[in-house]
Amino acid sequence: MKRLILFLSLASCSHPDTICGQYLDTSQSDWLTVADLQQAETEFIGAALLVAGDTRLSAPHNACKWLQNLRVLPMATPTFRDQWGRQVAGIAIPAKDWSLTQHSPGGFVQIGLAPSWKSSALVHEFIHIVQGGIPPPPCASTDDSHCGWHRPGGEYALVDAISR
Numbered sequence: 001m002k003r004l005i006l007f008l009s010l011a012s013c014s015h016p017d018t019i020c021g022q023y024l025d026t027s028q029s030d031w032l033t034v035a036d037l038q039q040a041e042t043e044f045i046g047a048a049l050l051v052a053g054d055t056r057l058s059a060p061h062n063a064c065k066w067l068q069n070l071r072v073l074p075m076a077t078p079t080f081r082d083q084w085g086r087q088v089a090g091i092a093i094p095a096k097d098w099s100l101t102q103h104s105p106g107g108f109v110q111i112g113l114a115p116s117w118k119s120s121a122l123v124h125e126f127i128h129i130v131q132g133g134i135p136p137p138p139c140a141s142t143d144d145s146h147c148g149w150h151r152p153g154g155e156y157a158l159v160d161a162i163s164r
Ligand SMILES: [Zn+2]
Pocket: 124, 128, 145, 146
């Protein structure tokens, strides 16, 4: 029986839910579907190509690879308490071995309940995952992770274009 359980868990790990390789975790809530996640990914990858000032997002085939192995966990309430005790609508945690010198794809995104993925924090958190939480130059790596996002054609413009 133990062997069977191990096999099943390996099987579920080896098959991502999206083209870029994301995994949807419906253990808390199922308001976000695999179809939703795929649509969000496709629209995000397309819109990221148009972002001005951060080639991590706009270089062809770049954003997709950072979403590989990303685990997306939709929550049952609009806001939730994160691991630092803050009440938030979404959070992105880059892969555990990510650093400024050793970039690794994947990580973990938690998003609060929303009427649809478009009005959720999902795309906002995708951006944090691609940037590893480090804002684009000329911001310093020690700045707020949203530094510069308001520039024309920047990250907030991407979120607005998709949310419409
Ligand atoms: Zn943010």
